[in-house]
Amino acid sequence: METRRLRLLVELARLGSMREVAEEMGLTTSTVSQQLAILARDVGAALIEPDGRRVRLTPAGRRLAEHSVTILAAVEAARLDLDPGAEPTGSLRVAGFATAIRRSLLPVQALLSVRHQGVRLLINEHEPYEAFALLDKDAVDLALVYDYNLAPAAFESRYETRPLWTVPWSLAVPTGTTRSDAWGTDWIVNSRHTADEEVVRTLAAMNGCEPRVVHRCDSLELVQDLIVAGLGVALLPAAMSVRDGIALLPLTEPEVHLRAYAVNRRGRSSWAPLALVLDLL
Structure with missing residues (x-):
């Protein structure tokens, strides 16, 4: 009709x-x-x-x-x-990695709770490959994902991608471990995403060795526990406050940077709640 x-x-x-x-x-x-x-x-x-x-x-x-x-x-x-000109209202479904949720999304939520109470965030913690799958199934409206400069992601044309921020990463070792010793020891990498392992293998190859990837875990806090226990070395954010017993060694030649992005399905960014959150991000 x-x-x-x-x-x-x-x-x-x-x-x-x-x-x-x-x-x-x-x-x-x-x-x-x-x-x-x-x-x-x-x-x-x-x-x-x-x-x-x-x-x-x-x-x-x-x-x-x-x-x-x-x-x-x-x-x-x-x-x-x-209507993109109307006051935004509705539930926005977001899938993102933990750091981006803490660093970017929770401050946005604080602003929404004061300025735009009609917009509600529904937050799911996921690694990038999981977030992309949810976008493709239309199970989320926005994905917060990452890659590394040494392991760049290939973003498909069906997505609209916006860079958010970049942070340097360092080599995390037990206190007293030298950089040269670190390359030949056991390594700890992410259990849910392969990008940091790709970076580790690239760095090791540039230093003339093959890394022994022994441990895999998703939590950066657990990574620190394993390092303190003497079970290996890993990559951690350079600005991270680490536990006693861990030293962060700067990475140069090349530097390692994690890069965060906001991603949505192409053509969806005019929806008022999504446009608002993208602007605040």
């Missing part, structure tokens, strides 16, 4: 005259009559009947007019929800 025809039926129920409906909507009386006849054919029921020199709604016409008020209100609500 065409919503413009439903609007004519609602106006007829309100005004009671095709002539008045025509004047109200800027149409001719014959156009109103034709459009209501098409609507009646679409729904398979008589909607109006003669009433002297005027017309009135049939019982089916009155019921459809009542439904039409609800239908048109819902259409208007949807239009406002999707």
Whole structure:
């Protein structure tokens, strides 16, 4: 059913005259009559009947007019929800890695709770490959992902990608371990994403050795525990506050940088809640 025809039926129920409906909507009386006849054919029921020199709604016409008020209100609500100029409202589903959630998303949530209370964030912690899969299934609206300068991601054209921030990473070793000793010892890498292992293997190759990847874990706090226990070395953010017993050795020639991005499906960024959060990010 065409919503413009439903609007004519609602106006007829309100005004009671095709002539008045025509004047109200800027149409001719014959156009109103034709459009209501098409609507009646679409729904398979008589909607109006003669009433002297005027017309009135049939019982089916009155019921459809009542439904039409609800239908048109819902259409208007949807239009406002999707209007980029309207006040954003709705739930935004986000998948992101833990650091980006803490560093970028929680400050955004603090702003939303004060300035835009109609926008609600639904947060899921995921590694990049998981976040991309959720984007493709339309299970999330926004993904916060990362790569490394030594292991760059190939972003597909179906995504819109925006760089957020970059942080340097260092070589984390037990206190007293030299850089040259570190390359030949056991390594700890991420259990859920292969990018940092790719970086480790690249760095080791540039230092003339093959890394022994022995331990895999997702938590940076657990990585620190393993280093303190003497079980290996790893890559950690250069600005991270580390436990006693760990030294962070700067990486140069080459430097290692983690790069964070905000990613959404192409064509979706005009949706008001998403546009707002992207702007705040």
